[in-house]
Amino acid sequence: MKAAPFEYFRASTLAEACAQLAEHGADAKLIAGGQSLVPMMAMRLARPAWLIDIRRLEELQRIESRNDPVSSADDVVSVGAAVRQCVIERDPLARASLPLLGRALKWVGHVQTRNRGTVGGSIVHADPSAEIPLVTCVLDAVLELRDAAGATDVPAREFFLAPMVTAIAPEQCLAEIRFPVWKGARVGSAFEEVSIRQGDFALVSACAQVALDADGKCIRAALGIGGASPFPQALPEIGERLAGTQLDDRTIVDAADAAAKLIDPDGDLHATAAYRRHLARVLVERVLRSAREDVR
Ligand SMILES: Cc1cc2nc3c(=O)[nH]c(=O)nc-3n(C[C@H](O)[C@H](O)[C@H](O)COP(=O)(O)OP(=O)(O)OC[C@H]3O[C@@H](n4cnc5c(N)ncnc54)[C@H](O)[C@@H]3O)c2cc1C
Structure with a gap:
């Protein structure tokens, strides 16, 4: 099938x-990499009357560090x-x-789709199995939404509402994603699917x-599960439970059991x-072991 006519x-x-x-309003759709929207249009699951192309906007292409040398809070990398x-x-x-974002990307589609697909497009498309949305939730990133009136910040954990349904309004554009960067810690990460x-x-x-601290004790942990709920699910309660432990094999097995009890997957x-x-x-057991081994 071919897409319905559009401007x-x-x-x-x-x-x-x-x-624009x-x-x-709802008659328009932004197009970034087109890797999800174009197939949707070809199948006529999306029929925008207007396509607004943001692919070449310099303002949306920056990757910047927003370090705060004075604050003890996390640094931020804005994408x-x-x-x-x-x-x-x-x-x-x-x-x-x-x-962690780099590890996730290895699982996202193929080289060809990653060459065109954007970080923001994946987030707004909001497939419950998509890797980038899961990372935004696990790291507790903040999404900056822009419209003609100004900017609004939304925590990623509040952005995903249902499969392919998010908190973005038709007149809003996702402008940047601000990822916290854990400061002054030996960090390890892992992604499996x-x-x-x-x-x-x-x-x-x-x-x-x-x-981990110098003695190998876990001082902070964040994890989440994708594809098993209507939206990516961060599990901060398991992260809190792991902080202060030695992250030994027994602790990891217990955490994985507890994580699996917190989800309510559908069958299909x-x-x-x-x-x-x-x-x-x-998978939770595997990523916790791998993240522990990855610490440097
Ligand atoms: C063969 C194939 C395999 C794939 N496998 C995977 C996979 O394993 N994992 C995965 O996560 N994805 C996968 N994808 C999807 C791919 O990652 C897409 O790149 C991504 O979902 C959408 O990014 P995009 O830039 O192409 O967005 P587009 O297709 O251009 O847009 C997608 C949606 O987001 C909206 N949008 C885009 N940018 C913005 C913005 N800045 N603000 C507001 N709205 C915006 C559009 O209006 C549209 O509704 C696959 C795609 C293909 C074709």
């Missing part, structure tokens, strides 16, 4: 894109929404500061980031609910 506008500034969204996924894989700042074929969306995924053609819960338990 095309290439924005040259973010303000111009927001003005304000004018056309523009139209930064392509392949750029994150190669960018020195992103690689050094956001290792099970899918039917390499490059397919995950049946279930899990990721973790841990920080590809996997039963019980199998998804089993995968979640196994």
Whole structure:
């Protein structure tokens, strides 16, 4: 099938894109990498009357560190929404500061889709199995939404509402994603998933980031599960439980059991609910072990 007819506008500034969204409202859709939207349009699951192209906007292409040398809180790395996924894989700042995002990207589609697909497009598309949304929730990132009136910050953990449903309004553009960077800690991270074929969306995924002190004690942990709920699920209660432990094998097994009890997966053609819960338990155990071994 081919897409229904539409008008095309290439924005040259973010303000111009927001003005177009304000004018056309729900009749318009932003297009970034087109890796999800174009197939949706070809299947006529999406029929925007207007496509507003933000792919070339310089303002949405930046990757910046917002370090605060005085504050004891986390540093922040800000990623523009139209930064392509392949750029994150190669960018020195992103690689050094956001290792979990880099690990997640290896599981996102294929080299060809990552060459065009953007970080922001994946977040707004909000597939419950998508890897980038899971990382934003686990790291407790903040999403900056822009419209003609200004900017609004939304925590990633409040952004995803249901499969492919988010808190963004039709007149808003996701402008940047601000990832906390754990300061002054020895950090390790891991991302694992099970899918039917390499490059397919995950049946279930899990990721973790841990920080250890000089004696090997866990001082901070964050983890989450994708594909097993209507939206990516961070599990801060398990992270809190791991902080202060030696992160030994017994502790990890107990944490994985507890994590699997916190999700309520659905069964479908590809996997039963019980199998998804089993995968979640196994994958959480694996990512916690791997993150512990990855600490440097
Ligand atoms: C073969 C194949 C395999 C794939 N496998 C995976 C996979 O394993 N894991 C995975 O996560 N994804 C996968 N994808 C999807 C891919 O990651 C897409 O890149 C991503 O979902 C959308 O990014 P995009 O930049 O292409 O967005 P687009 O397709 O351009 O847009 C997607 C949606 O987001 C909206 N949008 C885009 N940018 C913004 C913005 N800044 N503000 C507001 N709205 C915006 C659009 O209006 C649209 O509704 C796959 C895609 C293909 C074709």
